[in-house]
Amino acid sequence: DPCKNFHCKRGKVCHADKRGKPSCICQDPAACPSTKDYEHVCGTDNKTYDGTCQLFGTKCQLEGTKMGRQLHLDYMGSCKYIPHCTDYEVDQFPLRMRDWLKNILMQYYERDLDTSGFLTEKQRSKVKKIYQNGKRLAAGNHTVELLLHDFEKNYHMYVYPVHWQFHQLDQHPVDRLLTHSELAPLRASLVPMEHCITRFFQECDGDQDKLIALKEWCHCFGIKE
Numbered sequence: 001d002p003c004k005n006f007h008c009k010r011g012k013v014c015h016a017d018k019r020g021k022p023s024c025i026c027q028d029p030a031a032c033p034s035t036k037d038y039e040h041v042c043g044t045d046n047k048t049y050d051g052t053c054q055l056f057g058t059k060c061q062l063e064g065t066k067m068g069r070q071l072h073l074d075y076m077g078s079c080k081y082i083p084h085c086t087d088y089e090v091d092q093f094p095l096r097m098r099d100w101l102k103n104i105l106m107q108y109y110e111r112d113l114d115t116s117g118f119l120t121e122k123q124r125s126k127v128k129k130i131y132q133n134g135k136r137l138a139a140g141n142h143t144v145e146l147l148l149h150d151f152e153k154n155y156h157m158y159v160y161p162v163h164w165q166f167h168q169l170d171q172h173p174v175d176r177l178l179t180h181s182e183l184a185p186l187r188a189s190l191v192p193m194e195h196c197i198t199r200f201f202q203e204c205d206g207d208q209d210k211l212i213a214l215k216e217w218c219h220c221f222g223i224k225e
Contacts, residue, residue: 001016002014002016002020002021002022003015003016003022006022006024008024009024010052010056011026011027011056011057011058011059011060012024012025012026012027012060013025013026013027026057026060026061026063027053027056027057027060028057029049029053029054029057029058029061032050032051032053032054032057033051033053034050035050035051035053035054037078038077039051040077040078041055041073041074041075041076041077041188042073042074042075042076042077042078042079042080043055043058043071043072043073043074043079044070044071044072044073044074045067045070045071046074046079047079048078048079052073055071055073056073058071059071059072072180072181072184073184073188074188074191075187075188075189075190075191075192076188076189076191076192077192080192082191082192082195083195084195085195085196085198085199085200089195089196090196090199090200090203092144093194093196093197093200094200094220094221094222095144095147095148095151096147096194097194097200097221098147098151098158098161098162098221098222099137099142099147099150101158101161101162101164101165102130102157102158102161103139104161105119105127105130105160105161105164106127106130106131106136106139108127109124109127109128109131110131112124123164126160127160130157130160130161133154133157135153135154135157136154136157137150137154151222158221158223159223162217162218162221162223163214163218163223165186166178166214166217166218169182169183169185169186170182176213176214177211177212177213177214178211178212178213178217179210179211180210183201183212187201200220203220204216204217204219204220206219
């Protein structure tokens with residue numbers, strides 16, 4: 001099969017011509033496998049698609065047009081009303097996000113005690129220090145005041161989780177810069193729960209070059225240089 005090891009980017013599929021030469025053509029959105037309701041996604045055109053296959057197939061067919069350039073995955077799930085993010089809310093967002101990242105690492109560390117593989121050895125040693133710290137704020141629905149107080153008092157516990165998330169996202173390529181597509185996996189899963197995440201990322205890009213550098217990312221989360 002000439003298409004066996006022939007890779008195509010999202011929205012395209014491999015097609016072999018009569019001579020068996022493979023090439024990438026746009027995925028026909030109508031030919032995408034059927035999906036369950038929980039696999040639906042919302043595009044930046046505020047339209048619900050029956051999954052990422054249909055969304056990226058549609059984007060591919062619009063290649064070269066303004067609509068095609070503007071169409072991206074907005075968030076997971078069917079399109080719904082996302083409330084406006086106020087100035088006050090976007091100011092509080094880093095507090096919740098820092099706490100959430102720290103708690104995710106705590107969960108990974110606990111799972112690693114039973115089944116290793118969630119964290120590398122180097123990551124485990126860094127997370128262990130936070131995990132075993134008796135002053136660590138336990139997971140829960142805390143007030144803004146408590147989160148702010150804990151960040152100021154136990155600042156050192158929040159530095160690594162913020163760095164860790166940046167490097168988890170910085171994959172294509174690894175260049176200490178986050179593109180729109182690298183941010184998408186985190187953004188798309190959080191938008192329905194954290195409606196300020198889009199505005200937060202937009203304002204993180206201080207020089208408006210559509211890339212978030214490590215320095216900009218840390219500044220957004222209140223991490224000192």
